[in-house]
Amino acid sequence: MDTPLEKSPAGPRPAALLGPVEIRQLADELDITPTKKLGQNFVHDPNTVRRIVTAAAVADDDDVVEVGPGLGSLTLALLDTVRSVTAVEIDPRLAGRLPRTVADRAPDHADRLTLILQDALTVTPTDFRAAGAPAPTALVANLPYNVSVPVLLHLLAGFPSITRVLVMVQAEVADRLAAAPGSKIYGVPSVKAAFYGTVRRAGSIGVNVFWPAPKVDSGLVRIDRFPAGSEPWPVTVETRAAVFPLVDAAFAQRRKTLRAALSGHFGCGAAAEQALRSADIDPGLRGEKLGVADFVRLAGVGR
Template identity: 50%
Template sequence: MNDKYNDQHGTQRTSESNDHVGLLGAADLRQIAASAGITPTKKFGQNFVIDPGTVRRIVRTAGVDATSTVLEVGPGLGSLTLAILETGAQLTVVEIDPALARRLPQTIQDRMPEANNRLHVVLSDALRVQTSQVPMLDHAQQFTLVANLPYNVATPIIITLLERFPQLTSFVVMVQKEVADRLCAGPGSRIYGTPSVKLQWFGTSTKAGTIGRNVFWPVPNVDSALVAFTRTHADTTEQDIALREHTFAVIDKAFAARRKTLHAALKGHIHPQAFEVVGVDPSVRGETLTCAQFVALAQADMQFEQAQ
């Protein structure tokens, strides 16, 4: 199978799946699904990647190698899983669908048996997974997230994992193109919003290319894109966590009604003098502020609260 895609520089390239021994093509995926009685469901946002070139490209973009510890959310039938494992990396996968979680180890056994001892499967909702369920990640000094995320919950999964795991230092995820645009948007953009600002609390993100619809089964009705992220801030103290929680509450209020000024949107939630202290004009709207400005507002407000 040939598949065309655009890399991060906009150059069109072609991947040849028959060059990728051990990885899964369209026929392999359909055969595995049929033998296990599995059908992709909208409930879990399942669109499986059928092109080996695409999953290898994602792994290459993430810089995964034999020294890496990796988390994959929503491994599905194992397309990306195999591409990660062939690098020699240690891999923990979190899968919400019991049928897929049961089938994945068999796929690895059949296609890449030498990687069995480097795969750890956790049956859980990624939004609810606890550190006790993923001891390899909890004990790691750092790990990276590499995933084809379910479109309907991609943003909350990213933010939740960054909040829960300070060791999560980078990620490359495939998401709906509109979600990628919002995650990487800057102040002043019409698509700049809560996901954009909250992600900036943790680090920096960039778009790393687009993905064609025809690499998926079933074919989605939206385009996809890669987002690459590098962490620059980790919440290591109770004070860090308290400031983040207050900042995120301020962000949520500021963007709850985009047409409102900050003065109107944050009335009753921010001390009126906080704007003056940090030099933010209360007559502007939330989409004009950087994450650093939201943090400064929240910090000033907390200081006023403590002084009372």
């Protein structure tokens, strides 16, 4: 009789990811009907969340912040890969259930999860420290669609430790974030995201991987923050405070020339023209023609 081979010690068990049946069961248990107000569309396809984690290129030395974890689909996939996940959730019912879902479906990784019950638009590094969460190195999230850009910009501004971003947003928003100067969809989100790093489209997601299915497709956006010490311009609070109001003014009325659009910012049309010419920018151009470097240069002149 053959002697059974001795088994090698097993590593941590992979998380049991959520499918359509599990998503509906959890929602029924919590008496949750996804709301448009909170931008809730729950991913129920395991392949999609694995794809997001792969596109984010996160590893076992990453501390990830996830906004709007919902029922935990992406959270479970992240916990299989990264050192820690800090989930920021505004819905008390979802926040209350998530640790138990992780304990049930990823018991070997449950200690990697920290939960912060808060609006992501107000969360700060102080809140992370109070929760015992590490400073995040990456943002990976299916962002609530109704506040996706404000949340993204808030976290990039407030958490300089974030070096990489992979977010799922509405396809139209993804296109705008990744748009280049000169295109019709290039605008305020494009400039402000590019202030922090290199922005690109990282894929498309159809409606059938969500419950409920949204009316529009989704897109993945990847942002790689400029490496510290080699930024093309100072990515500081002071620079941002000078540049972003210029960006807002330049795109407030897209059809206006920069001379006209920025007249209020500089006090009058003549002052705006002088500032533009001093920054080597044609006053007859429109805002969509300027890259971030142009706005930074103009901000330096305008202060």
